[in-house]
Amino acid sequence: MPHTPDTSDAPEDDDGLERVRAPQPVYYAEQALLGALLLEPRRLADTGTLTAGHFYNHSHAALFTAIRTLPAPEPADHAKDTAWLTKVLEHARPKARGLSASYLHGLIQFCPQAKHAAAYARMIRADHARRTLRLHAERLAHTAADTTGPNPTAATLIQADALGRVLDDLAGQFAPHPGSLPRTPPITAVARHGSEEDLDEERCLLATATAYPAEVQQMRWLAAEDFIWPLHAKLWQCVTTLVHRGDMVDPVTVLGEAQLRGLITDALTARDLMALVSTPAGSPEYWGENVLRRALLARAHTVATRITAYTDDLANTPHQLVTGSRRALADLNALRTRWHHATSPVPATRPARARATAAPRAGPPPTTAPPAARLSR
Template structure:
């Protein structure tokens, strides 16, 4: 019981550190620090799994609280708007932003517009404010969410690059997911019915959701690997074999 209680308290401390790091705006590299805290939490879970034997039926049955609210600040709103506008202006670059998905957006309208853009580029259609407007109208977005004139204004004011704003949007999604993971793990530790192994299994399942976003964030922020030219093919050396047979010239008859 003492070992189990100590494991429970320690796990809760790791979850609290993860949550605090994800919301700490004073950190110069908050996303990287959050990823490091997630790694520390994963290592702690690996250590716990070596102390407590596994057994079947290990998933916790704790009712999870609602996920933390998404960041809907004016800054987040502007970043998503600028991403949609620049993605419309530079569709060729949008095709390369496969690490961004609609679930990363905090505003449902922007998520739906991103789906419009990716659908157009996937079909190979032309992408401009008019075609995006048509696609949005086809999906029923203009009926309730935004007026056609307002959408054209949004799509026609690009600033910067899709890559820059896409990384901003994805980073916010990463931080939000880290907070959700921390809340879930804290709820597991607050439930005394959970055994140590249930805590381990439930926490790893929660971390897996963060790992999925993290892998896309690392793909987005990693420097591109330069493509090297393929070396020229050298002539194939002749295969070893018997020397060629030389026929001697005919001998002329002498008188």
């Protein structure tokens, strides 16, 4: 029977003519189910918890609503006339004016087996789960990328919580099965890019951490992987290694640790490294929270991209989508736990550590970074 697929985003051939995009498999499942219900209304009992909101096509959703709303006809009467079909059409047409009597009869002809209505309903619910998960992943990605709001981190974590609730709900709707992990190839990690301000803040952290190692002892919530620039991550490891070993920390001892790790090269001279860790400004915790905040937002965007890739792969079952997405979200939650430790107030039972307020921008080192720091980006 003829169908009317959406062509609003259809690609074009080289000659500029628009090609009609083939409908998704769920389109045919919706047609088959509606055909089964129009042919044998009693099959509505086989659709379980299916609602009009599960449908991808608006007209199909309107028809399903009409079928569920109107009393089912007697089988004998339904076999003799089309009165009930006419009522269904009249009920659905105000919400889907493109519907016609011929389309309803075409749906009946298209249905392979009315007794398979339950299977068609499962396909519709599975595709709705895929679309729902993709929508929430896109919201998470968009929120993580939008830093214009008053509190991007809180907004991102709210979206992550919403995504987690969706996963919990879907987990209860679809039974587990062997091979629960998605078969989608892992996405290629995208390198993080930072601004000049991000560069300055990471440099400020390294310098203040070198100047105030006692505060670094309390900053186990910050990891080398949170830094944008690999050189800065390695230097942070140098500082924290000295601190946790109980060694003396100053620019020279950091230089010595960096030398042992093979960081001193023609590209990064001893003079460059000394300059990098010798101009403190503000508090290590202040700069550390900024670094961690950016890492959390970047991780949220990566997780959202990963989940979106799972939903784009039609070979994944709902259970595989849930399992893979939960694992992806766990990566974000691990960083979120560290963020909570970084930003939680100090318990009243312990004396609060002195925490300096960040100095004005006149305090940080010059905006022109040492040559080696620039090369490390």
